[in-house]
Amino acid sequence: MNKLVASNIYKTYESGGHSTNVLSNISIEISEGDTIGVIGSSGSGKTTLLQILAGLELADQGNIHFNDINLSSNNAKNFNLMRSKLFGYAYQFHYLLDDLTVYENCNLVFKIAGNKSDEKNSKKIIQILDELGISELQNNYPYMLSGGERQRVAIARAVVHEPKFILMDEPTGNLDQENAEIIQDLTIKLAKNRNIGIVVATHDLNYAGKLDAVFRIENGDLKSA
Numbered sequence: 423m424n425k426l427v428a429s430n431i432y433k434t435y436e437s438g439g440h441s442t443n444v445l446s447n448i449s450i451e452i453s454e455g456d457t458i459g460v461i462g463s464s465g466s467g468k469t470t471l472l473q474i475l476a477g478l479e480l481a482d483q484g485n486i487h488f489n490d491i492n493l494s495s496n497n498a499k500n501f502n503l504m505r506s507k508l509f510g511y512a513y514q515f516h517y518l519l520d521d522l523t524v525y526e527n528c529n530l531v532f533k534i535a536g537n538k539s540d541e542k543n544s545k546k547i548i549q550i551l552d553e554l555g556i557s558e559l560q561n562n563y564p565y566m567l568s569g570g571e572r573q574r575v576a577i578a579r580a581v582v583h584e585p586k587f588i589l590m591d592e593p594t595g596n597l598d599q600e601n602a603e604i605i606q607d608l609t610i611k612l613a614k615n616r617n618i619g620i621v622v623a624t625h626d627l628n629y630a631g632k633l634d635a636v637f638r639i640e641n642g643d644l645k646s647a
């Protein structure tokens with residue numbers, strides 16, 4: 423069974439001559455198919471933790487292992503390709519490209535990875551858009567979408583290359599209750615159907631209540647919630 427293990431992670435930010443200890447000796451383990459919630463007040467370090475798990479941000483200390491591979495070892499550069507295959511990331515402010523359609527936003531993942539657009543990728547895109555109930559929007563531009571639909575595209579983009587783990591930063595952050603519930607249920611179904619481990623940073627306790635395990639970040643510490 424695939425596992426992502428972060429151990430003894432420390433992260434401090436320095437700005438304006440003042441340092442903030444965001445994460446102090448945090449450890450967490452995520453297995454394939456697991457749905458894990460990370461809660462905590464604004465500024466507690468949820469985004470920081472997700473970015474460190476995905477390798478988008480470097481920890482000051484500590485290790486991230488995928489199975490027995492240490493993704494934070496000295497030759498970390500060699501792992502960039504592996505990381506891009508292993509992880510999908512749905513950003514807090516979804517960052518869809520305005521000039522690209524829904525389909526093209528998803529296809530960008532393959533283009534960046536150097537894959538030519540081929541039939542196989544096209545099938546994967548249509549399939550995930552279908553799973554998320556937005557295939558009829560594939561030729562629309564982001565400005566034509568509702569907030570909930572945009573969030574679904576951001577999730578499609580995080581999943582389309584079939585990663586083992588997805589990090590989702592407040593996927594229901596700006597949605598009404600009805601759309602939040604749709605996203606909650608779709609993301610949990612995705613994890614279970616595709617056996618993907620998901621880590622969700624959220625302020626939404628209703629969402630957290632549906633996940634397999636929930637942790638709270640408080641004063642740099644991560645505790646079971």
Ligand SMILES: Nc1ncnc2c1ncn2[C@@H]1O[C@H](COP(=O)(O)OP(=O)(O)OP(=O)(O)O)[C@@H](O)[C@H]1O
Nearest residue numbers: 435436437442444463464465466467468469470471
């Ligand atoms: N690049 C940076 N430089 C300096 N400080 C930073 C940086 N990124 C984050 N911080 C600080 O680190 C702390 C944690 O930020 P983070 O974005 O992880 O919080 P969060 O839990 O995701 O908050 P929210 O719920 O508002 O999204 C905050 O105090 C923030 O100001």
Ligand SMILES: [Mg+2]
Nearest residue numbers: 468469514591
């Ligand atoms: Mg955040």
